[in-house]
């Protein structure tokens with residue numbers, strides 16, 4: 599399949615799977631052809647979503663040549679995927695960011711994420727600002743990877759709100775985020791073919807209210823306020839208020 603066709607079919611599959619998952623929590627979505635963006639929380643139609651490569655393109659481009667040319671590990675497989683919105687973010691009536699959450703991630707997080715994937719030297723930078731930028735980038739990728747793996751339960755639980763709020767504050771750690779979540783451990787990048795991470799860039803393990811997300815060669819500890827495997831009340835017509843955005847946030851973007 600050509601790259602474009604392949605991308606279109608991945609997008610379609612994700613759209614279907616993500617909507618099916620979301621309908622467990624918000625049954626209204628079954629009939630309305632909308633999907634919630636797991637970053638901004640807006641419910642939008644298909645044309646406002648784009649395929650998001652979780653491992654940024656700029657990092658995929660410098661993967662070892664032997665891995666890039668392997669038909670078993672094309673970019674879409676090495677990256678891990680999710681849908682993020684591309685509808686302009688309007689903040690209190692003025693244009694906040696023109697191309698939605700998909701480009702917001704590109705603008706603020708893909709650079710720091712690519713740095714970490716190439717060895718994470720920036721984590722020992724004397725500049726706190728530089729370190730924080732990389733840690734927040736790692737945390738946001740950890741969050742999105744968890745949504746890709748476990749679905750909207752990650753978004754809708756209480757910790758999901760903290761992470762969604764963090765998404766729009768790339769420079770400072772959320773005040774409700776403990777120090778445990780402000781650390782990244784990075785190792786040297788993988789360089790050999792045949793490694794598991796080329797087909798499966800993320801792995802997850804749960805421990806004491808957190809998920810240790812391993813992204814290829816680095817680890818970030820993402821908060822989780824509930825076990826994503828625990829049964830969830832799905833009979834409710836609307837999402838309990840503790841699972842929704844704070845009202846001032848939902849009205850901030852339109």
Ligand SMILES: [Zn+2]
Pocket residue numbers: 635636637638639640682683684698699700
């Ligand atoms: Zn969005």
